[in-house]
Amino acid sequence: MSGHGNPIPMTSRKAGPLTGEAHVPGDKSISHRSLLLGAMAVGETRITGLLEGEDVLATAAAMRAFGAEVERTGEGAWSVHGVGVGGFAEPEDVIDCGNAGTGVRLIMGCMATSPITATFTGDASLRSRPMGRVTDPIALFGAQSHGRTGGRLPMTVVGAKAPVPVRYRTPMASAQVKSAVLLAGLNAPGETVVIEAEATRDHTERMLAGFGAELTVEDSDEGRVITLVGQPELGPQTIAVPRDPSSAAFPVCAALIVPGSDVLVPNIGLNPTRAGLFTTLREMGADLTYENEREEGGEPVADLRARFSPDMRGVRVPEERAASMIDEYPVLSVVAAFATGKTEMVGVKELRVKESDRIDAMARGLEAGGVTVEEGEDFMVVHGMGPDGVPGGATAAARLDHRIAMSFLVMGLAAQAPMSVDDGAPIATSFPIFEPLMSGLGAEITRTGA
Numbered sequence: 001m002s003g004h005g006n007p008i009p010m011t012s013r014k015a016g017p018l019t020g021e022a023h024v025p026g027d028k029s030i031s032h033r034s035l036l037l038g039a040m041a042v043g044e045t046r047i048t049g050l051l052e053g054e055d056v057l058a059t060a061a062a063m064r065a066f067g068a069e070v071e072r073t074g075e076g077a078w079s080v081h082g083v084g085v086g087g088f089a090e091p092e093d094v095i096d097c098g099n100a101g102t103g104v105r106l107i108m109g110c111m112a113t114s115p116i117t118a119t120f121t122g123d124a125s126l127r128s129r130p131m132g133r134v135t136d137p138i139a140l141f142g143a144q145s146h147g148r149t150g151g152r153l154p155m156t157v158v159g160a161k162a163p164v165p166v167r168y169r170t171p172m173a174s175a176q177v178k179s180a181v182l183l184a185g186l187n188a189p190g191e192t193v194v195i196e197a198e199a200t201r202d203h204t205e206r207m208l209a210g211f212g213a214e215l216t217v218e219d220s221d222e223g224r225v226i227t228l229v230g231q232p233e234l235g236p237q238t239i240a241v242p243r244d245p246s247s248a249a250f251p252v253c254a255a256l257i258v259p260g261s262d263v264l265v266p267n268i269g270l271n272p273t274r275a276g277l278f279t280t281l282r283e284m285g286a287d288l289t290y291e292n293e294r295e296e297g298g299e300p301v302a303d304l305r306a307r308f309s310p311d312m313r314g315v316r317v318p319e320e321r322a323a324s325m326i327d328e329y330p331v332l333s334v335v336a337a338f339a340t341g342k343t344e345m346v347g348v349k350e351l352r353v354k355e356s357d358r359i360d361a362m363a364r365g366l367e368a369g370g371v372t373v374e375e376g377e378d379f380m381v382v383h384g385m386g387p388d389g390v391p392g393g394a395t396a397a398a399r400l401d402h403r404i405a406m407s408f409l410v411m412g413l414a415a416q417a418p419m420s421v422d423d424g425a426p427i428a429t430s431f432p433i434f435e436p437l438m439s440g441l442g443a444e445i446t447r448t449g450a
């Protein structure tokens with residue numbers, strides 16, 4: 001798992017145009033949830049297109065530890081025999097979620113209302129991230145938790161013996177927190193209500209309804225009000241995981257900044273709670289089109305076509321769009337460097353508690369590559385240098401963060417001098433085929449050093 005092995009230094013450099021088709025892997029958020037809900041259903045859930053990245057594999061292993069039968073039946077094809085809501089067994093050993101915030105936080109929610117105890121840990125990145133945002137609401141159900149100072153992993157969660165339902169307003173825009181509360185609510189008798197001021201990705205709501213839970217969503221003055229009736233029997237499902245828009249972002253953004261490029265990224269899920277990056281790129285003047293728009297499994301899907309876009313202009317990204325592109329700000333900040341004028345990213349303090357402090361990681365790496373960046377607790381401004389004005393020629397620290405590593409490798413494909421990252425190993429958490437996929441388009445990305 002990343003962070004446990006040797007670092008993999010990597011370098012990218014300018015070569016010819018990027019062309020061809022980029023088949024990105026399955027959606028990470030939906031992959032985690034497919035395994036979790038499959039494990040809490042009664043009977044066999046079959047999943048195709050599962051992302052076989054380290055984050056999701058850690059969740060699969062965790063579901064086995066809680067008593068579900070989880071089996072790989074082919075490439076991206078998985079079968080889960082669930083134990084039913086409230087049927088989790090107590091794991092015999094520590095649950096290692098690797099690098100995955102989504103994994104650990106959602107699993108804590110799933111077990112919080114069962115009378116079992118589990119201890120969680122992860123890699124150095126995950127051990128530095130705040131868990132109080134989940135342990136606070138699960139305490140309202142009756143769960144207890146004991147972690148390190150600051151609510152850090154390793155942490156032991158003692159599930160509630162007699163859970164009570166909860167009404168909870170999420171204090172930050174976070175689909176992980178919302179989902180943890182809803183998943184805990186599954187095994188509490190009565191109605192659990194979650195209120196979020198701003199809409200965040202809604203895969204948990206869609207999937208809970210798909211598995212047969214009684215769930216309603218209403219827009220009110222307070223925001224989105226989600227009401228779940230506890231203790232349902234979840235019926236097993238057949239799930240085709242759509243391809244990940246957050247992974248598609250990398251070949252798309254690379255094509256926009258590398259001269260002469262024309263890349264098709266087929267079958268991308270364009271759920272509006274995830275598609276903010278593509279809206280922003282189009283506002284900047286990117287030649288990015290949606291082809292063959294359709295619906296699949298209740299989600300909007302399209303083929304994305306991205307072509308070299310030498311006339312992109314900086315924009316101010318509206319704060320209310322942040323949740324729908326939260327994982328895409330690192331690669332947007334790279335594209336912004338190749339645009340003309342300033343790109344302002346505001347209302348983005350959540351970026352400071354991801355796999356790394358992503359504002360700091362991007363600002364330092366961009367500056368090392370010759371780009372001017374302004375930053376504050378809650379914002380980042382990138383001063384664009386035009387399509388051929390970015391110097392590059394630096395090594396950026398990836399900080400155990402896959403999105404930081406991939407963003408700087410995209411930057412090196414169009415900068416005047418190559419860009420390196422000290423460690424590309426974390427890329428395998430979400431996008432294990434990143435290198436062959438990008439090479440297949442014509443990108444020059446190499447492993448460097450010993």
Ligand SMILES: O=C(O)C1=C[C@@H](OP(=O)(O)O)[C@@H](O)[C@H](O)C1
Pocket residue numbers: 028029030102173174175176177179201326327350
């Ligand atoms: O629910 C999810 O699947 C995710 C929610 C987001 O995190 P937050 O809930 O912390 O914003 C996102 O950054 C993460 O990659 C996946």
Ligand SMILES: C=C(OP(=O)(O)O)C(=O)O
Pocket residue numbers: 099100101102103327354355403430
């Ligand atoms: C923030 C991310 O993931 P997680 O929180 O699951 O570690 C991400 O994939 O960008």
